[in-house]
Amino acid sequence: MNNFKGRIAIAIVIALIGVVTYFSKTETNPITGEKQRVSLSVEQEIALGLQSAPELIQEMGGEARDSKLNAYIDKVGNNILSRTEAGKSPFQFEFYLLADNKTVNAFALPGGQVFITAGLYNLLKSEDQLAGILGHEIGHVINRHGSEHMAKAELTQQLVLATQVGSGGYDQGMIAQYVGQMVNLKYGRADEIESDEYGVKYLIESGYQPEAMIEVMEILNEASGKQRQPEFLSSHPNPENRIQKIKEYIAKYKK
Numbered sequence: 174m175n176n177f178k179g180r181i182a183i184a185i186v187i188a189l190i191g192v193v194t195y196f197s198k199t200e201t202n203p204i205t206g207e208k209q210r211v212s213l214s215v216e217q218e219i220a221l222g223l224q225s226a227p228e229l230i231q232e233m234g235g236e237a238r239d240s241k242l243n244a245y246i247d248k249v250g251n252n253i254l255s256r257t258e259a260g261k262s263p264f265q266f267e268f269y270l271l272a273d274n275k276t277v278n279a280f281a282l283p284g285g286q287v288f289i290t291a292g293l294y295n296l297l298k299s300e301d302q303l304a305g306i307l308g309h310e311i312g313h314v315i316n317r318h319g320s321e322h323m324a325k326a327e328l329t330q331q332l333v334l335a336t337q338v339g340s341g342g343y344d345q346g347m348i349a350q351y352v353g354q355m356v357n358l359k360y361g362r363a364d365e366i367e368s369d370e371y372g373v374k375y376l377i378e379s380g381y382q383p384e385a386m387i388e389v390m391e392i393l394n395e396a397s398g399k400q401r402q403p404e405f406l407s408s409h410p411n412p413e414n415r416i417q418k419i420k421e422y423i424a425k426y427k428k
Contacts, residue, residue, distance in 0.1 A: 200214075202315075202316070204258055205315065207316075209320075209321055210324045211321055211324055212320050212324040213323065215264070215284075218284040218317065219265050219283075220284070221282070221283050221284060222282035222284030222285060223265070225282055226286045230269060230271065233272070233273045233290065234271060234272035235272050236269055236270065236272060237270040237272045237291055239270075242270055242294075246270045246303070247268050249307060250268035250287060252304070252379055253308055254266055257311075257375045258315075259375065262315060264284055264315070265285045266285040266314070267286055267287065269288045270289055270291065271288055271289065273290045273291060274290070274291040274295060276290045276293075277290065277293045277393070277396045277397075278292070278293055280310065280313075281310040282319065283314070283319035284314065287307060287310045288310075293306070293396075296392050297392070299385060299388075301382045301384075301385035301388075302388055304376055304379060304381045305372050305376055305385045305388075306389060308373075308374075308375035308376055309368045309371065311372075311375060312367065312368035312369075312371025312372055312375070313364065315371060316364070321364075365415070369419055369422065370418075372386055373423055373426055374426050377423075383423045386423075387416050387419055390419065391416075
């Protein structure tokens, strides 16, 4: 009994440290004004992105060798930056077209490194669609989703450790870890929806057609086919379930 009480006491201390540490990481976003719990400062996000980009590029087959296409990606990305709040942010944006033509994806590292694979680019039919994808990824950077996710992951790890210590059993810890993963996946889906909103907003402000975001969702839906996981177990919402929200954002921002 004393051993059990001791484990519980230690578990409570571990959990409290995790929670207090998490809430001590509150910062105000320099662009959105939102108060966020983040693991990194803006300067650290930029440094992490710059440091991680070369290895990631190599893993994805390197940059596309077509200099005209690379210049085109830069032009569209910089057009968005020049006409939106993103260009006034402290983040250092760079845009890359990756040579991987089998992977259909686009993503951004903390701090402003934005990537689109040849596999996705080759499916696009207009500059507006490309701008929608780049705007969406810029939205991830502006909203500091990467640093937010790191802070949540650190909290989750601390709570999982507390559960393992308190239960004295590996199985219970695994259950807690699974629950923690589901919580973080939920946040991931919310991040994607928020970035969809910023994609629409930046399209409109940059002079592109916001309906291109709907077209992108349709392209992704078709590309995913029957291989897509159910939305509940995916960090990305199903494309068809995002279209309605995108329509709402278009109505909100289009004048």
